[in-house]
Amino acid sequence: MKRVWRVTQRSYIDSAFNGEGARSEGGRWSSQGAPLVYASDNLSLAVLETLIHLKFAESLSLYVAIPVDVDEKQIESLSDSSLPEDWKDEPVPVTVQTIGDQWCRSKSALVLAVPSAVVAVEKNYLINPLHPDFSMLKIGDPIKLPIDARLLEKLKVA
Numbered sequence: 001m002k003r004v005w006r007v008t009q010r011s012y013i014d015s016a017f018n019g020e021g022a023r024s025e026g027g028r029w030s031s032q033g034a035p036l037v038y039a040s041d042n043l044s045l046a047v048l049e050t051l052i053h054l055k056f057a058e059s060l061s062l063y064v065a066i067p068v069d070v071d072e073k074q075i076e077s078l079s080d081s082s083l084p085e086d087w088k089d090e091p092v093p094v095t096v097q098t099i100g101d102q103w104c105r106s107k108s109a110l111v112l113a114v115p116s117a118v119v120a121v122e123k124n125y126l127i128n129p130l131h132p133d134f135s136m137l138k139i140g141d142p143i144k145l146p147i148d149a150r151l152l153e154k155l156k157v158a
Contacts, residue, residue: 001069001070001071001072001138002069002070002071002072002075003067003068003069004039004040004041004067004068004070004111004125005039005040005041005042005043005045005046005065005066005067005068006037006038006039006040006046006065006066006068007040007043007046007047007049007050007063007064007065007066007145008063008064008066009062009063009064010062010063010064010142011062013064013066013142016037016066017037017127017129017137017139018035018037018129019034019035019036019037019127019128019129019130020035022034022035022036022037022038023035023036026092026097027092027097027100028092028096028097028100028117029096029097029099029100029112029114029124029126030097030100030101030104030126031094031097031098031100031101033101034097034100034101034104034105035104035128035129035130036100036104036126036127036128036129037126037127037128037129038124038125038126038127039068039124039125039126039127040116040122040123040124040125041116041122041123041124041125042122043065043146045116045118045119045122045124046065047060047065047145047147048118048119049116049118049124050063051155052118060145060147060152061145063145064142064143064144064145065142065143065144065145066139066140066141066142066143067139067140067143068127068137068138068139068140069137069138069140070110070111070125070127070136070137070138071136074109074110074111074133074136075109075110075111075112075113075125076103076108076109076111076112076113077112077113078099078103078112078113078114078115080115082099083115084096087115087117088117088120099114100112100114100126103126103128104126104128104130107128107130107131107132109128109131110127110128110131110133110134110136110137111125111126111127111128112125112126112128113125114126
C-alpha cells in the first residue's frame with residue numbers, strides 16, 4: 001500500500017474526493033471539466049502545494065490533512081520523457097492539462113503519479129473518482145494540520 005495525502009479546507013471534508021474542485025476550476029494536470037482529486041506523496045509536499053495557492057498564511061488553519069492508502073498496483077506513473085518542456089510554466093500550458101484530461105477519460109488506472117511543479121523531484125497523485133476501482137481507496141480520518149506556528153510567521157513576512 002502507498003499512503004498519499006490530500007490537504008483540503010475543513011469545510012470541504014465531505015466532498016474532498018469527488019473531484020469537483022478540479023472539475024470546476026481546473027488544475028495543472030486537468031482542465032475545467034475533468035473531475036480529478038489531487039494528492040501528494042507526503043504531508044509536507046501536500047502542505048507546500050496548498051501554500052503556493054494561499055493568499056494569506058493565516059488561512060492555513062482552515063485546512064485539514066487526509067491520509068489515503070492506495071494499492072500500488074493501482075498507480076500508473078507518468079514518464080519524464082512524456083513531459084512537455086514547459087510543464088512547470090505559469091500559466092499552465094494546455095498541453096499539460098490535456099495529459100491529465102486524457103488519462104482521466106481513459107480510466108487506465110485509479111491513480112496517476114506526476115511530478116510536482118513545486119518540488120519537481122517529488123510526486124503528486126491524481127486520483128480519478130470516476131474510475132471503477134475508486135471504492136478500493138482507503139480514505140483515513142482528517143487530521144488538523146500539524147504546522148509549527150513559526151512557519152506561519154515566516155510566511156507573513158515573505
